[in-house]
Amino acid sequence: MLYEELASTYDRLESTSSRLEMTSILADFFRQVEASELRQVVYLTQGKLNPDHVTEKLGMADKMILKAIVDASRLQESYVNDLWMKEGDLGAVAEKVAAERVQTNLFSQPLTLDRVLTNLRSIEGAEGKNSQTKRIRLLTSLLHDASPLESRYLCRTVTGRMRVGAASMTILDALASAFGVKEDRQDIERAFNVSSDIGAVAESLARDGIEGVRGIDVQVGRPVRSMLAERLSSMEEILTKLGGRCALEYKYDGIRVQAHISEDEVKLYSRRLEDLTANFPDVVESLRSSFKGQAAIVEGECVPVDLKTGRLLPFQEVAHRRRKFGMEEAVRDYPVKIFLFDCLRMDEADMTLRPFSERRTALEENLEESEGLLFSRLEIVDSVAEAEDFFESALVAGCEGIMAKSLAENSVYRTGNRGFLWIKYKKDYRGDLNDSFDLVIVGAYTGKGKRKGLYGALLMAVHDPETGMFQTVCKLGSGFDDAFLAELPGMLEGHRSSGPSDLLSTRMEADHWFEPAIVLEVMGAEISVSPTHTAAEGLLPEGSGLAVRFPRFTGKVRDDKSAEQATNATELLTMYRGQTSTSDSGASAKF
Numbered sequence: 001m002l003y004e005e006l007a008s009t010y011d012r013l014e015s016t017s018s019r020l021e022m023t024s025i026l027a028d029f030f031r032q033v034e035a036s037e038l039r040q041v042v043y044l045t046q047g048k049l050n051p052d053h054v055t056e057k058l059g060m061a062d063k064m065i066l067k068a069i070v071d072a073s074r075l076q077e078s079y080v081n082d083l084w085m086k087e088g089d090l091g092a093v094a095e096k097v098a099a100e101r102v103q104t105n106l107f108s109q110p111l112t113l114d115r116v117l118t119n120l121r122s123i124e125g126a127e128g129k130n131s132q133t134k135r136i137r138l139l140t141s142l143l144h145d146a147s148p149l150e151s152r153y154l155c156r157t158v159t160g161r162m163r164v165g166a167a168s169m170t171i172l173d174a175l176a177s178a179f180g181v182k183e184d185r186q187d188i189e190r191a192f193n194v195s196s197d198i199g200a201v202a203e204s205l206a207r208d209g210i211e212g213v214r215g216i217d218v219q220v221g222r223p224v225r226s227m228l229a230e231r232l233s234s235m236e237e238i239l240t241k242l243g244g245r246c247a248l249e250y251k252y253d254g255i256r257v258q259a260h261i262s263e264d265e266v267k268l269y270s271r272r273l274e275d276l277t278a279n280f281p282d283v284v285e286s287l288r289s290s291f292k293g294q295a296a297i298v299e300g301e302c303v304p305v306d307l308k309t310g311r312l313l314p315f316q317e318v319a320h321r322r323r324k325f326g327m328e329e330a331v332r333d334y335p336v337k338i339f340l341f342d343c344l345r346m347d348e349a350d351m352t353l354r355p356f357s358e359r360r361t362a363l364e365e366n367l368e369e370s371e372g373l374l375f376s377r378l379e380i381v382d383s384v385a386e387a388e389d390f391f392e393s394a395l396v397a398g399c400e401g402i403m404a405k406s407l408a409e410n411s412v413y414r415t416g417n418r419g420f421l422w423i424k425y426k427k428d429y430r431g432d433l434n435d436s437f438d439l440v441i442v443g444a445y446t447g448k449g450k451r452k453g454l455y456g457a458l459l460m461a462v463h464d465p466e467t468g469m470f471q472t473v474c475k476l477g478s479g480f481d482d483a484f485l486a487e488l489p490g491m492l493e494g495h496r497s498s499g500p501s502d503l504l505s506t507r508m509e510a511d512h513w514f515e516p517a518i519v520l521e522v523m524g525a526e527i528s529v530s531p532t533h534t535a536a537e538g539l540l541p542e543g544s545g546l547a548v549r550f551p552r553f554t555g556k557v558r559d560d561k562s563a564e565q566a567t568n569a570t571e572l573l574t575m576y577r578g579q580t581s582t583s584d585s586g587a588s589a590k591f
């Protein structure tokens, strides 16, 4: 297959923001791809070579890409540099340069998918002293033979920012449509959720049809997309929703970890499917010594503790464990315990389709508690009074609230989904609702006065999984301390874009724009209807969106969450509708 076919598909995808149209463009394309090539084509469409959980990442530094563009074009470096300053997007620079360059490459070969993949894999795998030069050479060689359009997407691929807007859910829709199994869309999504590997799902569908996809199950060594909780703001509502009786557990405030235990090794994955094994060697050891079976996947929260008093410490402390260097010191200085709360596989059994109580029993029967490994504190309740007592005890123990879990027959582990089988209830939810949101930075404003030379405020957004778009929800200027303000420019540098991201729907202006990547926890006093923000647009009357009023940064950077895992538009609308406070902003007119 020629790379040109991929590039022109990406170009068509980029020129539309309609999810339906994207689905149909992709479906038409997938129908033409050989089964043997579909897996790689799907990864490439997301700007990757591998499923999310594989550690190797393509990401080449901007400067190196620029060097390859210069080398391939033989144009002046200063000219290409100026173009970059103007365009902001290396893909656009490469495209312009390719269109302008003197046609010296008479012997250029059309780019095949195979050749592109071979070079990209070598770029990804390049190691050692000359790895930079090698990467530049490999990209230069591709750019030398690439058309302007191909150049755009080759450069975008190596930056890791494709900007074609093909979210996983759109790709799954397109696969269902391409292979004529729209009615089995749920099975395709489950296969993706249990394997976290959209390429494997695509290949299996192309080779073996829907039966192949149904055969994809939970495997040790392949992270499962996490089940997530809904929220309600009173214990009465929670009990009613869960049929008058439910399990309550402490909601620990740390890092969620999915542990894959086999006879040879223990691997830990984050909610973003990153490999965290090296960051928690103590947890690995606790799991290894406490497990009595052959193989398992279990989930828990790693929480920082004060070893002297035994008290649980604030979430921020565990961030020290996410560093790349000095792990030995971090393990010594920031001890953690793991509180296990679920079991997704036990030996040969896929536990995700079993009810909650069976999963909990499997956990307790196959692992032994130790100093560093405990089961989440659990109580079965059937009255509000009991539930309130349990909630108080959770706060006293240093937890942020409780998780209420359904005990119904159908209380399966809903991979990759947020639903009411789990309901979270935090101390913030009581009294005057002061809820927290996880919002994505999409823009910034130049600081003035005391913040001169820094960012003064940030433009924040929620995510809409239906459309794959981000939507603005507030301008955030409070809650920042000096250290954080100083850190921000560095944190955001790699995500700069020349204008609003293609994935952003905005009516706001900003001085600086960023691709959605960094998630901050924000408290707000109220959610109101706004003509300037776009959050939950499409779910509200035309021209209006939702805004978080009086937003304040809590100090928590949610680096355990990807931008797509931020608070979503529907959640925000639900919170808005559930808001108890009356408002002076017209927010009382509930939709």
Ligand code: ATP
Pocket (backbone or CB within 6 Å): 227, 228, 229, 230, 249, 250, 251, 252, 253, 254, 255, 256, 301, 341, 376, 403, 424, 438
């Ligand atoms: P939050 O921002 O409130 O932590 P979240 O958006 O990260 O929530 P949710 O699904 O809304 O994720 O809340 C569930 C999270 O709570 C889990 O991802 C997990 O990290 C954490 N947690 C702590 N204790 C438990 C428990 N006993 N059972 C399940 N999850 C727990």
